[in-house]
Amino acid sequence: MRTIKAFAAIAAMIFMAACSSNEQQAAAPATTTVTPGSVADFRQNVGDRVFFDTDMSVIRPDGRETLNRQAEWLKKYTNYPITIEGHCDERGTREYNLALGERRANAASQYLIAQGIPAARIKTISFGKENPDPPGSDEGAWARNRRDVTALQ
Amino acid sequence: MKFSRRSTILGSVALAAGSAAPARAQLTIDMTRPNFEPVPIAIVDFSGDRVGADIAGVIRNDLQNSGLFRSISPSSFIQRDVDASAAPRFADWRGVGAAGLVVGQVQQAGGNIKVDFRLWDVVVGQQATGLSFNSQPSNWRRLAHIIADAIYKRVTGEEGYFDTRVAYVSETGPLSSRTKRIAIMDQDGANNRYITDGRTIALTPRFSPTLQEIVYMAYPEDRTPPRVFLQNVDSGRRELLGNFPGMSFAPRFSPDGTKVVMSISAEGRTNIYEMDVRGRAQRRLTNSAAIDTSPCYSNDGTQIVFNSDRGGTQQLYIMSAAGGGERRISFGEGRYATPVWSPRGDYIAFTKISGSGFGIGVMRTDGSGERMLASGFLVEGPTWAPNGRVLMFFRQQPNSGGRAGSVTLAQVDITGRFERQVPTPTDASDPAWSPLIPQ
Structure with missing residues (x-):
């Protein structure tokens, strides 16, 4: 049970990270450092x-x-x-x-x-x-x- | 699929025409005259089996959709006890305004069905035509189309086109990742089925003369240049037709089915090639630095019409089927594209792009007598019914708000008088009308 919960938490974090990076990309002006x-x-x-x-x-x-x-x-x-x-x-x-x-x-x-x-x-x-x-x-x-x-x- | 077909000699029941009928609709129509009136016709549910009503329904739909007939609503019929094997009460049918009356019966015959029908000329008061068919029960839709073709032929003097199929591109999904797959259906939209899986884009299907094979263009994989494929319709077996460097597209069969003509692009030049379907020998037919594409054979197979921008803008050209003798035939304002030679040899239909938008038109094969039949924001890709009197094409509405505009099939008669939308399960483009299905 515990492991499953932990896994879910990690997945959620990855999902959030993916979202925020997408948002950054979408809003990024040409000057963003890449x-x-x-x-x-x-x-x-x-x-x-x-x-x-x-x-x-x-x-x-x-x-x-x-x-x-x-x-x-x-x-x-x-x-x-x-x-x-x-x-x-x-x-x-x-x-x-x-x-x-x-x-x-x-x-x-x-x-x-x-x-x-x-x-x-x-x-x-x-x-x-x-x-x-x-x-x-x-x-x-x-x-x-x-x-x-x-x-x- | 086998039909046994025989004309029944039904002793013409010469009921006296009786009182002189008032001037009214005739059971004939000259569809080349732009001011014709649709022929009012009454089609009674066929007797003898439950499928009889379905058969009558398909016939009504075919005739009504041709624009040449007006199917009289069965709810208005006066004679309710019409016997398919005896003369009707003509006065009752004149009373509902019919010029023609179709009756028929279905009989079980050792696992098969036997379908008889008669077309009565109500105006004159005698039989106009009658046929009898034997077939498997599952063929009832085809039998209905064949009967509708016989009625169409008797009334118009032209061959019918109802016992045919249409291949087209089914379009689904958003424009950014649209699925485009080849589908085949009956001319009236029934029996729709998919021929490609939609994994990659497939476009421009065209039938072989026997309807057993289609050629089309598809991307073999994402990011791999398009190729021409030959596919058996029933088995689904498909093969690459030629392995050219670059892109091959715009395929079309010769009228005898032995060759496929197509475009090959490489290094910014697009030329026309023919390929022998059996031996796979290939031959280059044009040699220009321009875009030569959308080739189509003449009905007798001796010439090819195509579009080229060799003169600066896209125009129509004709050459010998062996290559050579190229001459321009379109001289109006605008760009001309996708020429298709009528199966009866009298006209070439085309897409025209001008300042005002897109149009579908026809011209004689020497380029004279241009007439526009349909227009819109985007209409494209005419294809002929086998009788050369009706065209199908596709009509796209503008995209808006990031959404794809609807894309639908439409058909129009050669006078441009009667246009209707052809029903499809999804958005649809690139129609290809088959020849009559071999009986």
Whole structure:
């Protein structure tokens, strides 16, 4: 009986700890200190997303800045292979958007390769319009859905 | 599934048409005229077995949902003692405004059921058609659809499409982690079953001409580029169709079922390939730096229509089924996508994206005579009924408050006059209409 109680107490503490750490993450501004070289470091201090204009796969100037930071970070922390996910907004047809997402992922991949990241470290995948984030149906949401996400493996 | 089918020669009971009927509905309809009136039809519960009422219910539902018929409510019928093997009292049926009357009976026949039906032309006062079928009792829904097809054909002059199935993508869950799995159901929504397990996203199912197999695109694992799979519908056995580097998607069978055409993406280029289903030989059909996708064979298998952004925006192109001779056929304002060639060869249906939203339209195969049939915030992915006179597509409402907007299947006739929602157990997209089920 006693052991079970103790176990329950520990579980509750772990649960609370998990909650509070989630809350911290959710509320964290970009300046939060995170372990350099961690996934959180990459997401918060480098930026894992680049955005595209409607029906385009050309890397915009703001995207180039993000990819430059990604290249710099990836050269410093060489243990991560990456997958670049290409995504689209919902204002296109399913099959075409799968191809457009592939083209967007490829554009970022080519850019990183040109910055000196070995092609063997990079995979690409398209999700077309299947994984919107955020899930809205307005210009603001669509602009954020037209994206590449660089995921560390 | 085996049916024995024979037309019954029911000596035409030439009851004198009697008093000249006042000008009223006819038992024929020209569905290509946009101002047609639905044909009023009375369908009596089939006699002889409890399943008779269910059969009549399926027939009423099929005909009513076509938009070409108005099923008269059985509660208004005057003649209650109608005998399926004798002439009805035509005056009673004219009295309820019917142009056609359907009667039938079900008999047990050594473990099978025997179903007879007759369509009476109430206006003229004679039999219009009659058929008799033998089948296993479990086939009663199919028998009802086959009878509805026979009535549809007699009245419209067109082949019916009720004895068919629809494959589609069942969608459930929040947008951030949505489950998308392939399902197959009867055209009227009955007998729904799932073909993939929903563990990874599966999209764009398409039937083989025999309905025994489907091809579709799925992510083999999370974070693994999509591939095209060929799956036996009954056994569930599935196999990868081709092992290309990169992503393969947008598959579609040739009309004879020997080939599958699909798109392959690599390094930002998407081209069209054909694959021999048996020998698995593959051949590249387009070679551009653009996105060439959504290929679909012509009804005779000699040409392929597809969409490409090679000219700057997404437009429709036609090429030879062997590749080559590519020419653009869409020239209106906006982007054109997902072209599908009518099984009767007269039209190509498509999705159109313009400033005002999405639309479903048809054009002749040379690109002329464009007509829009449906529009909305997002309508996409037309598929033809086997008679080439009805289309199904999907309609998505805007997402709001982080919630996914509803996604539903819809069907519309070729005049664009009659649209209805097709019932599905879950949200649904990417419909693929089967050919008539082989009898």
